[in-house]
Amino acid sequence: WAGVSFLLVPVERCHMTDLINTEKDLVVSLKDYIKAEESKLEQIKKWAEKLDQLTDTATKDPEGFLGHPVNAFKLMKRLNTEWGELESLVLKDMSDGFISNMTIQRQFFPNDEDQTGAAKALLRLQDTYNLDTDTLSRGNLPGVKHKSFLTAEDCFELGKIAYTEADYYHTELWMEQALKQLECRLARSLTCMCVYPEHQRANGNMKYFEYIMAKEKEANKSSTDSEE
Amino acid sequence: WAGVSFLLVPVERCHMTDLINTEKDLVVSLKDYIKAEESKLEQIKKWAEKLDQLTDTATKDPEGFLGHPVNAFKLMKRLNTEWGELESLVLKDMSDGFISNMTIQRQFFPNDEDQTGAAKALLRLQDTYNLDTDTLSRGNLPGVKHKSFLTAEDCFELGKIAYTEADYYHTELWMEQALKQLECRLARSLTCMCVYPEHQRANGNMKYFEYIMAKEKEANKSSTDSEE
Structure with a gap:
């Protein structure tokens, strides 16, 4: 397995170590953004809860509520000034720091070519060590x-890259693998199995693949990138 | 107490009942915004947690981490595509519905004049029934x-309005009341009493009042409008 490291030239390796630090840095500023957004939301929720109670009381008995002149004054004050302040808080942008960090770091990001290069390295590795897609996708490299x-x-990406290289052997292998993993995930995420349509084995059938991919995305919207 | 209702003409009363419904409606769309923002934040937090773990592992042993070609490929893919998707999610505006509702409803909102009118009604009530500021500010109207x-x-607001009316009698009464309530709140919110500065009784001393107000706001930042 010593050969693996030779798939990347030393300069690339060094650059990639920098990318790891870049990503770490992005995570830090993302966490700062999350904290700021949570505290903003906390303030807004406090206001919403207070106003929820208040408007509940007021709408149930408007005459009685407005009969108290302090309530009348406070209603005027809320609508004339306080809701506007709340609106400013809602409009307050907490993402500045994270977004400008993204903008700065983006210039060092790998591009499509780098991504394709890393994918091709994986395909070469697969051939060199005669690995099947299942082993490789589980990361089972001794x-x-x-x-x-x-x-x-990821598997779909590998298949797509093989396809653009006119490498139909790897295309089929990785599309199959992607489909298999999607089916597993779909089966897990669908509670009612009866909505799962009868399907023919889709040997390289991209249309069907895209259909199932969209369906899966629908069913699994909440998880951004759940691992197989 | 039947006289109280005569302080507002019937048309105003009817309009104010509408305002109660307006406010209720705003609370509903504010709560929708909160839900949407929370679900967006939930997705972002999932990504942050996953990436936090991942970058922790990666920065502790970059050579070993990149020695796994699947990690190298996934790092490329994350930086080239996935962080960009996350950025779009961060930039996604969830407040549209609430803000446009505010914009529509704002035309029916009371203005400064209405707020002043309601305040003056309170001052008139105070005179008519010979109420002290403490009783009125506690809402103790039998x-x-x-x-x-x-x-x-609110008390400060009443004092300010009396001041602009050159009604120095009510100005002093309500500024005193505001100051008293602020001091109570400040005493409650300061854990270390030793930072509480020696102060002279500030009879209408606006500068001191504003200073204590700012200090109090600092100490009490989290609560948007805590009731006295």
């Missing part, structure tokens, strides 16, 4: 630390 | 339902 999985989308 | 309090800011 002797390698920090095991990592390929999601259905 | 026979009136839906008891409501005046905050220090």
